[in-house]
Amino acid sequence: MLSRKGPGRWLVVVATALVAAGCVIVPYKPKAEVVEQRDVVVDSASFVVTVAPRQMLEDFTEAIEDEDDAIEAVPPQEFLDAAFLDEDTSLSNMLEPATCARVRERLGTDFLVLIGEVREYTADEHGFMTFYMGFVGAQTSREHATAVATVIDLVNSRPLAEVSSHAQGRSSGVGAFYGLFIMPLTDSSARDGLARAVVADIRSQAGPGKLRIAVLAAEKTTPPPPPPDTSVGPQP
Amino acid sequence: MRRIATSRSRSGPACGIDLARAQATALLAAAAACMASCATSEVHVYKMYGGPPRPDAELAIVDLGDAMGVMVGTRRVARYDYSKVQLLPGTYPLYWECEYGVSVMIEPTGFATGSASADVELQAGHVYSLHCDRTTGYGYRTYQWIRDDTEGRIVAGQKKP
Numbered sequence: 467m468l469s470r471k472g473p474g475r476w477l478v479v480v481a482t483a484l485v486a487a488g489c490v491i492v493p494y495k496p497k498a499e500v501v502e503q504r505d506v507v508v509d510s511a512s513f514v515v516t517v518a519p520r521q522m523l524e525d526f527t528e529a530i531e532d533e534d535d536a537i538e539a540v541p542p543q544e545f546l547d548a549a550f551l552d553e554d555t556s557l558s559n560m561l562e563p564a565t566c567a568r569v570r571e572r573l574g575t576d577f578l579v580l581i582g583e584v585r586e587y588t589a590d591e592h593g594f595m596t597f598y599m600g601f602v603g604a605q606t607s608r609e610h611a612t613a614v615a616t617v618i619d620l621v622n623s624r625p626l627a628e629v630s631s632h633a634q635g636r637s638s639g640v641g642a643f644y645g646l647f648i649m650p651l652t653d654s655s656a657r658d659g660l661a662r663a664v665v666a667d668i669r670s671q672a673g674p675g676k677l678r679i680a681v682l683a684a685e686k687t688t689p690p691p692p693p694p695d696t697s698v699g700p701q702p
Numbered sequence: 703m704r705r706i707a708t709s710r711s712r713s714g715p716a717c718g719i720d721l722a723r724a725q726a727t728a729l730l731a732a733a734a735a736c737m738a739s740c741a742t743s744e745v746h747v748y749k750m751y752g753g754p755p756r757p758d759a760e761l762a763i764v765d766l767g768d769a770m771g772v773m774v775g776t777r778r779v780a781r782y783d784y785s786k787v788q789l790l791p792g793t794y795p796l797y798w799e800c801e802y803g804v805s806v807m808i809e810p811t812g813f814a815t816g817s818a819s820a821d822v823e824l825q826a827g828h829v830y831s832l833h834c835d836r837t838t839g840y841g842y843r844t845y846q847w848i849r850d851d852t853e854g855r856i857v858a859g860q861k862k863p
Contacts, residue, residue, distance in 0.1 A: 520746055520783040543749060552752045598806060687776045700808060700840065 489601060489645035496635035496650045498659025502667065506625040508616060510558035513684045515549070515580065517542040526581050526615075527681045529661035537665065537677050540573050545680040548572040557684060566620040569680070576621055576677060577668050580684040581660075582614040586653060588637075601641025610634045611652035613660045616684065617667050627667040631659035748784040750774060761788045762824035764796070765851070768834035773797040791826040795819065796858070800834030800846055808840060816844030820858035828852040835862040 517523065527539045548569045549560060559565060560578070569575055588607045595603035612632045619626040635650025668679065747763075749755065764787040766772055771780045772787065774794050779787055797819040804814045816834060824830060829851045836844045847859030 514777075516777070518748065518777065518779055518783065520748075546749075547754060550752045555752060685777070 488643075489641070489647060491647045491649055493649050493651050494635065495655050495658075496633050496652060498631045498633040498655045500659045500663045501630045501632075502663055503628045503630075504626075506616060506628045508557065508625050508628075510561055511556060512686055513557040513580075514555045514687055515546065515557055515560050516555065516683050516685045517546055518685060519581075519683050522584060523581065523681055523683060525657060526579070526613075526661065529657050530579065530664060530679070530681060533658075533661045533665045534669070536675060537668070537679055540575055540678055540680050542680060542682050545569060545573060545575065545578075545682060556687075561618070561623055561625075563623045566618075566623040570620050573680070574678045575680045576619075576672060577626070577679040578618040578620055579664055579668075579679060579681045580616045580618060581681065582616070582684055584611065584613045584653060584656070586611045595639055595641055595645075597641075597645075600643035601639070601645030602643065604638075604640045606636060606638040608634055609637050609650050609652045611656040613653075613656040615660055615664055617664055619671060626671055629660055629663040629667065631656045631663065633659065745786065746784045747786045747788055748779055749788050750777060750779075751788065751790045756790075759827045760790075762791050762826060763788055763829045764824070764848075765829060765831040766798075767831040768800060769798040769832035769846075770801045771799050772832060789824055791824055793821055793823045796822050796848065798832045798846065798848070800844065802834070802836050802844060804842070805838075808842070814842070814844065816846050818846035818848075818859045820848065822848060822858050825850075825852075830857065833859075833861070837862070 523542055531537060531539060546555065549555075549565050557580070569578075587610050589610065591605070591607040593603060593605040595601060595605040610632070611634075612630065614628070614630045616628050617626040618624070633650075633652040633655035635652055635655075637647070637649050639645055639647040668677065751761075764772065764774070766779070766781045766785055766787070769781060771778060773779070774787060774789065774796060798817065800816045802814045802816065804812060806812045814836070816836070822830070831849050831851050833847050833849060834844070836842055845860050845862040847856050847861045849855070850857050
């Protein structure tokens with residue numbers, strides 16, 4: 467019997483929260499596999515430097531700064547404003563010696579980390595689960611996340627390294643009105659793996675000590691997709 | 703925390719009152735923090751032009767409004783990253799996407815999407831907002847349009863009648 471006071475009371479609060487939530491999620495972090503490549507050749511004309519994925523850039527910047535607290539990232543928009551004086555924000559313009567010199571002089575940044583698209587996908591799905599009236603069923607799948615980055619050496623106006631980080635983990639869930647889910651934090655693992663490798667590359671080139679970098683995104687210049695005709699829903 | 707621990711080591715009615723107060727205070731603080739975080743949510747503006755920042759009077763602003771994301775030419779912007787886009791005046795190809803919650807009896811996923819695209823002439827000092835709406839039930843229709851808020855007129859797309 468639970469008393470009104472003491473730990474029992476908190477147990478009631480926790481149990482109520484679990485009942486209200488309808489599920490328990492147990493997250494875990496799988497290990498990331500990192501692949502590095504030196505002597506990088508980039509298709510610089512096909513990419514633009516951008517701050518569009520703001521949230522992703524904040525997450526990667528935080529991961530890099532957590533990995534090495536002597537590294538400080540400059541605000542990405544400030545870097546963009548200093549680097550590009552007109553509308554041409556292409557990577558080829560970024561790699562011009564004059565552009566690199568300008569951002570080094572104005573902001574003191576020696577390295578630019580360009581984050582590519584983070585790809586997440588699910589494979590190897592088994593089982594089923596419905597969730598319209600509580601969680602019913604059992605399901606498992608393999609979750610994948612891949613993050614890529616190119617480190618630009620602004621001192622020498624050239625790409626220093628390309629890093630790819632891949633994390634995968636099995637996601638499982640079982641439900642009988644209430645659900646229990648085991649979820650791999652693949653995106654977070656891939657990000658942390660990428661941050662570790664990027665810091666190692668920067669340190670191998672720059673040595674120890676305080677350092678200023680910029681973390682921005684590289685986006686492929688692709689034409690917009692044709693708009694699908696989704697203006698009318700299914701008929702009865 | 704310390705006060706609660708001290709109180710718990712005692713017995714009697716005062717203990718319960720202190721705990722209740724502490725819990726109520728914690729709940730109120732959590733609720734206040736939650737409300738404050740909603741109230742002070744930052745507005746992120748995407749500066750989609752080169753060079754130094756310019757005054758608003760020299761820029762056209764696209765407010766993502768109801769849209770999940772917009773493409774300006776080949777540049778994609780998601781609403782969870784930015785709520786507004788600053789552009790130099792000119793004509794731009796805009797493509798914007800909307801997401802709607804739909805009954806699972808009609809769409810098994812529970813969601814429907816709609817999109818629209820148009821070449822829009824954006825004028826300096828004007829604010830444009832992207833809108834999404836729909837009808838409900840089987841054969842529902844989605845409507846996507848862009849409005850010049852400065853002049854109060856629809857410049858592209860179809861507004862829900």
